[in-house]
Amino acid sequence: MHSQSSPVPTLDQLRALAGLQGVEPTDADLEAVARFLETILPALVEIEARLGADVAPAGLFRDEL
């Protein structure tokens, strides 16, 4: 959905994504989402780059700690 540098989608792109899921936010809603995505998407990209393919999701097993 996003490129490696994970730019924040435009409001039109966000509106389209929401619409595909049957949700119709206002411009003000989407501006708030975009501000949040500006902070979290770079962190997500960093984590994606660091995780090896051998790391399975938590919650699949009952052997945690």
Add this chain to the structure above:
Amino acid sequence: MIAALEARLRAGELSPREAVAESLERIERLDPALNAFLSVRGEEALAEAGALETAGERGPLFGVPVAVKDVIDVAGTRTTAASRILAEHVATADAETVARLRRAGAVVVGKLNTHEFAFGATTASPHFGPARNPWDTERICGGSSGGSAAAAAAGLVAGTLGTDTGGSIRIPACLCGVTGLRPTAGRVSNRGVVPVSWTYDTVGPIAQTAEDCALLLEVVAGQDPADPTTEPVPVPRYRDELDGSVAGLRIGLVAHLLEGAVDPRVAAAVEAAVAELARLGAAVERVDARFLRETEVVQQLVMLPEAAAAHLPWLRTRLADYGPDVRARLLAGLLLPGTAAVTGQRARRQLVERARPLLERYDLLAAPVMPVVAPRIGEEVVEAGPERLPYRLALIPFNSPWSCLGLPAASVPCGLVEGLPVGLALVGRRFAEGVVLRAAHAFQQATDWHERRPPPAV
């Protein structure tokens, strides 16, 4: 409070109906200033208390008046989640935790204010009004279980249940000067509770003391065959573990949470509390656990999409009925990349592995619950030491680690700053709630912070 009340009830010095009537009188007199309750079950509670008096069985909470956060179902009573969307929703069955409370003899006198849909940390619902902090009614209670903490602090009921996804038991317990315990994920049934995030949601006690929390947890904990998120781990008799001793316990004081964006007076109170635990016989070391900072993002990556999934039908049909802050967070969850939640869960597994040596070395970790005392209602930016930052961001580094790792974590009153409560976080290994409660109880046997009450008006 529960322990003392339960002893009087068992001795016949007080009847269940009298205990419930006292609670209802305090609610009627004090709650208009607090707005802790969204529903009061006055007549039903008195009738249920009366029925207890003629019943043969006397459970461990016989006649004890309690209240639950208004995301937890009580049959025949509204579960509003402090939302417009569920404002008229009446539950048809008890949540499993409520059923267990009732079987133990407790009487549910009402439902408690919460951040809308338990998805925020102020309990300032735009639909039902803010819950107010008994220590200063111009200040927030924290959240999302703000009504639970306010009711416990003001003695409106003997004990309460809250829920905790990213700090929602610990934060309000801390800001209101009471004791709260987020149990291990999987320890307590979530059946009959409005969900935020299936990975992180937990139900747990908020009350005045660790002993009270032990009594409540012992009743509600344990596998629920109808809730697949609960685990078949035996429930100890927590109260029996409260021997007043921390001798031999190894405690790691999380160093990075005492530096940076934290009020130095809060950090000093927490360090003094940990020094008291050391004086009582615990072996304390400062630990470098900066890797836990990654939990701040990982928590969000998992929680937000899960919350969006839980709310998707209403996002489609009732979007305008959410308050602005909750709507923004739910939409953020909806519009994160589809891989975010999976990446978050993979990172969470790695964090669990990285934390394993720490939890093998220490029985408990200690830290501040919050970096600041309760902000004023409507105050969105706080001064946390040298930094000014949004309240909602300031609390994340202190609460996300323990949610993300699924660990039991308590908030224990440990000081006052400008007359407002400070909380010590005690974090245990998975399913080691007994150790957490034992240390909290030992601290409360040696100090009186938990006995400090809000000003006389409350």
